[in-house]
Amino acid sequence: MPHRRDALGREHLLPVLLLLPIVALFSVGYIVPLAQLVLKSLQHEGAWSLKSYIEIANSPAFLWIVLKTLALAATVTIVCLLIAYPLAYAISKCPPRPAAFLLLIVTLPYLTSVLIRTYAWIVLLSPNGPVNQLLLHLGLISEPLQMVFNSVGVYVGMVQVQLPLMVFPLYAVLARVNPSLAKAAQSLGSPPSDAFLRVTLPASMPGVISGCTLVFLSSLGFYITPELLGGPDSYLIAQGISLRVLILGNFDEAAAQSSILMLTVIAVFLIFRQRIAEELDDRPNNNVSSTGKSSTGLSPRSPILERLTAVLHGPLMRLHEALTVVRRPALYVSAGLTLLLLVLPFVVVIPLAFSNAPYLTFPPPGYSLRWFSSLLKNTQWLDALSFSLRWAGLSALLSVAIGVPAAFALVRYRFSARVPVYLLLISPLIVPHVVIAVSLFFALAGSSLIDNPLAFALSYTIIGAPYTVVVMIAGLKRFNRTLELAAASLGSSPLVTLRTVTFPLLLPTLASGAIFAFIVGFDDVVFGLFLSGPTATPLPMRMWDNIRLEISPQIAVIAVLFLIVLALLMVLRLFVGAVVQGRRPQESLHA
Amino acid sequence: MSVSTATVSAKVTAGLATSQSRRGAVSVNSLTKNFGPVKAVDDVSLSIEPGEFVALLGSSGSGKSTLLMMIAGFEASSSGDIMLDGMRINDVPSYRRGFGMVFQSYALFPHMTIAENIAYPLRRRGLRGADVEREVVKALKLVALDGYGTRLPSQLSGGQQQRVALARALVFRPPLLLMDEPLGALDRKLRQQLQMEIKLIHKEVGSTIIFVTHDQEEALSMADRVAVLEQGRLQQCGTPRELYEQPAIAFVADFIGEMNFLPVELRQSGGEVCARSADLGLEVMQEAGQVLTSGDRGLLAVRPEYVGLTPDERATAMVLESAYTGTNQSVLVQVGSIRLTARTSVSAGRPLFQSGQRVRFEIDAAHTRVFPAAR
Structure with a gap:
């Protein structure tokens, strides 16, 4: 379809107006602080200087930490890819309903606080935790293994935390791969495994690339899991930065390290920008133009490779036939184990919440509601809970208010700054929160905004609004615009169309965007570390202190409450969807 | 934007079967649409009588849909005029042109019942209460879907949905009904059945109809006149018999039959x-x-x-x-x-x-x- 005249009007001013609120807020709370951070790193005692960078470059300890961070991020990425691929593949082969359920299971950990999951891993992996108990019981080990507070714990926890980020893009691509392609390859003489290697795997490469990019980038700046699960040997760059700011007060070096981390992440991000900005385009991305093919249209393969393939064809076929029996079970076992890894923390946390023990032990010796009542009696916890609900809720509303118009502008209008603006608006998903938090800390330091709820509302909106934007862009792109043309042909002005057709149909998407933004703020620890104080303490900060100082079943209680709230939100979202999809017939005409 | 569009978006007054008192004369003069260097519609002139049923016939990329979109007001023309009953309407926004439109994808509002869908254009024209109900019932009867008002579009078959779309486009008695490959998504049997129904309804309501299709059989069997488009140009316009028996150029001779x-x-x-x-x-x-x-x-x-x-x-x-x-x-x-x-x-x-x-x-x-x- 060629461009249609826009039903909302042709004014060039409109996209600017739609983008103005979010760009203004991002400027104040995000761009300017980050720019100041970079400038600060280039100064020393008020004068321009590269002193911080020189000091860093001369510090073998820092280089070691950088290497370790890179190695950890790479390892986590590879492990995630290896175990996420079979799961995503298996889900893509499922019928719609089971597939939706399995995706929900993958989503659940993604929506649950990293703190809660990390806490569960401490319980699971501790010397007398269930994993060690199982291994001892099976006689595989004679002494409990030390799996927590060292790099083992960090790896296990990180992989579990990052796994959904890998599964989603892989699934998105695999679900789109036309199943007839593999069947066609089989009908042309490829055995199924060969068809997979030659057709499905290459077709899923875009998903592999975006999944790996996401996991790698977000692992680089990860803070919570390494800090809680790691030992002194698993000290990473994000921890180094926060240590310099919060304990050592070495602001210049922290600024320099933050700048390095941020610029590395942005560089990788921009390398894969093409792939990410494609999300905005309506063009199908399979219009591959001329590749390095010869004039016959066949790829010029070396004769040696051709001959080798021919020689190996027979044995490969036999090997494939031999493997046919185990191929399917192997896929399902692997997918099942990955799912288990995803849900294991919840399996532990739920019984723990009902423990009657005065300290943490698993399995609980008996069950009671003592930890629930202890929570309800503790005003510190309740205050923190209400603080988080209030300010994460406010920023969710704010995210919707500024994110929805922005998504409209980005999807519905063509203007030159469109892709840069899009990249800017989603960049808080990529830039490590530690860096953003440090920059805000520097920007707000000395003002009354530290230890002030407004700072939380601002920062929660900055990390929440990108989710609203992304969710709304996806929703708007799926939206059937012929409905708006139909409304216009029936006599609706653009605003009436928006009110009677577009908005009601996008309400479920809007709800999803709000829920995401809320959860992101509600779960936050990193901003809390830098911005909280005696008067402004969000719930995750209380949890953080509890896990670090005493580790009691109290966290499990909060996890259970959180899961209940999450379930309620999902029901609410389903309800909104149901209301939009099918209103009760009675109110049809007499509205 | 022109303000003199009062007659275009006239309110519903007469009974459904009343003819439009000779409203709905459409003509396009030297109409052109450029998409960059491509002329999607190239200097097309066509004059349509009130009450006439004209098919725009062409393969994909022939410009037939773009021409229809310009008449509907969803696409701005690059040059040329679009006239309705002697009035230039190029600058009248689509929602004030008051044309009915039926889309290939039906475009029923999924969050509204069938009755609400049909009531939608009436509400936009200020009708309320019993008036709306009466017109909706009449429109449902016209497309033989009496009693389906409380259902949701998703509960109807493709053919039924397209009938609802037709009722919705006709309920406010537009002088002109535009149809963009309305039967393209239906199977052959259903398509033939609906072709007949649309012809009967056309007789009954008397609106001018412009019908876009790539199916020559459909165009020949339904329309009073068929306009054949190719590469943005109007190649020949005539009665089905003229096109079949006296094709003006080899393309038309080849395309038809x-x-x-x-x-x-x-x-x-x-x-x-x-x-x-x-x-x-x-x-x-x-x-x-x-x-x-x-x-x-x-x-x-x-x-x-x-x-x-x-x-x-x-x-x-x-x-x-x-x-x-x-x-x-x-x-x-x-x-x-x-x-x-x-x-x-x-x-x-x-x-x-x-x-x-x-x-x-x-x-x-x-x-x-x-x-x-x-x-």
């Missing part, structure tokens, strides 16, 4: 052109309707039903392949290097033609046309 194109040499003599083919042993005299000059190569167009076959053992022509379709047999015949198709009616007692059979063929000169071989 089946046609044999036989290579011939042209020789002009007086007001007539003689088309000769030595291979076929053929000579046909034609009025020189087009600029044809002696010595040019030409194409003699003849429909399969005007090619007669007789079994003849000594003939040079041979049956290559044949297809039996009940009342007819289509026969592909090889004559030298030329292949042509004949359609013969099947009658009891006469054997069917077989592959390999030698046949003599005759071409009915009165039903041939000659085109320059510029293809």
Whole structure:
């Protein structure tokens, strides 16, 4: 379809107006602080200087930490890819309903606080935790293994935390791969495994690339899991930065390290920008133009490779036939184990919440509601809970208010700054929160905004609004615009169309965007570390202190409450969807 | 934006079956739409009478949909005029043009019941309460969906949804109804049934209809006049019979129905052109309707039903392949290097033609046309 005249009007001013609120807020709370951070790193005692960078470059300890961070991020990425691929593949082969359920299971950990999951891993992996108990019981080990507070714990926890980020893009691509392609390859003489290697795997490469990019980038700046699960040997760059700011007060070096981390992440991000900005385009991305093919249209393969393939064809076929029996079970076992890894923390946390023990032990010796009542009696916890609900809720509303118009502008209008603006608006998903938090800390330091709820509302909106934007862009792109043309042909002005057709149909998407933004703020620890104080303490900060100082079943209680709230939100979202999809017939005409 | 559009978005006043009192004359003059360097619609002029049913026929990319979108107001024209009842409406926004529109994808609002969908244009025109209810019931009756008002679009079949879309587009009695491949998503049986229904409804409501389709059979069987578009240009506009029997150019001859194109040499003599083919042993005299000059190569167009076959053992022509379709047999015949198709009616007692059979063929000169071989 060629461009249609826009039903909302042709004014060039409109996209600017739609983008103005979010760009203004991002400027104040995000761009300017980050720019100041970079400038600060280039100064020393008020004068321009590269002193911080020189000091860093001369510090073998820092280089070691950088290497370790890179190695950890790479390892986590590879492990995630290896175990996420079979799961995503298996889900893509499922019928719609089971597939939706399995995706929900993958989503659940993604929506649950990293703190809660990390806490569960401490319980699971501790010397007398269930994993060690199982291994001892099976006689595989004679002494409990030390799996927590060292790099083992960090790896296990990180992989579990990052796994959904890998599964989603892989699934998105695999679900789109036309199943007839593999069947066609089989009908042309490829055995199924060969068809997979030659057709499905290459077709899923875009998903592999975006999944790996996401996991790698977000692992680089990860803070919570390494800090809680790691030992002194698993000290990473994000921890180094926060240590310099919060304990050592070495602001210049922290600024320099933050700048390095941020610029590395942005560089990788921009390398894969093409792939990410494609999300905005309506063009199908399979219009591959001329590749390095010869004039016959066949790829010029070396004769040696051709001959080798021919020689190996027979044995490969036999090997494939031999493997046919185990191929399917192997896929399902692997997918099942990955799912288990995803849900294991919840399996532990739920019984723990009902423990009657005065300290943490698993399995609980008996069950009671003592930890629930202890929570309800503790005003510190309740205050923190209400603080988080209030300010994460406010920023969710704010995210919707500024994110929805922005998504409209980005999807519905063509203007030159469109892709840069899009990249800017989603960049808080990529830039490590530690860096953003440090920059805000520097920007707000000395003002009354530290230890002030407004700072939380601002920062929660900055990390929440990108989710609203992304969710709304996806929703708007799926939206059937012929409905708006139909409304216009029936006599609706653009605003009436928006009110009677577009908005009601996008309400479920809007709800999803709000829920995401809320959860992101509600779960936050990193901003809390830098911005909280005696008067402004969000719930995750209380949890953080509890896990670090005493580790009691109290966290499990909060996890259970959180899961209940999450379930309620999902029901609410389903309800909104149901209301939009099918209103009760009675109110049809007499509205 | 023009303000003088009061008559265009007239309120509902008369009964549903009342004719539009001769409203709904549409004409486009030298209408052009550029997409960058591409002319999607290229200098199209077309005049449509009130109450007429006109089909825009063309393959994908011919510009037929773009033309319709410009008339609907969803696409701005690059140059030229769109007139409704003598008034230029190029700058009237789509929602004030007051045309009904039916989309290929139905475009029913999924969050509204059938009744609410149909009530939608009435509400926009300020109707409330019992008036709305009465009109909705009438419109549902018109498309034979009485009692479906409380359902949701998702609970209806494709054919039923398209009927609802039709009712919704007609309920406010537009002077002009635009239909964009409305039957394209339906299967063959349903399509034929709805074609008939749409014709009947057209008779009943009397709106002008512009109907876009790529299906020539559909265009011929439904429309009063068919406008054939190709590469953005209007190639020929006429009644179905004119298009079939007197195609103005080879493209139209080829596009509408089946046609044999036989290579011939042209020789002009007086007001007539003689088309000769030595291979076929053929000579046909034609009025020189087009600029044809002696010595040019030409194409003699003849429909399969005007090619007669007789079994003849000594003939040079041979049956290559044949297809039996009940009342007819289509026969592909090889004559030298030329292949042509004949359609013969099947009658009891006469054997069917077989592959390999030698046949003599005759071409009915009165039903041939000659085109320059510029293809």
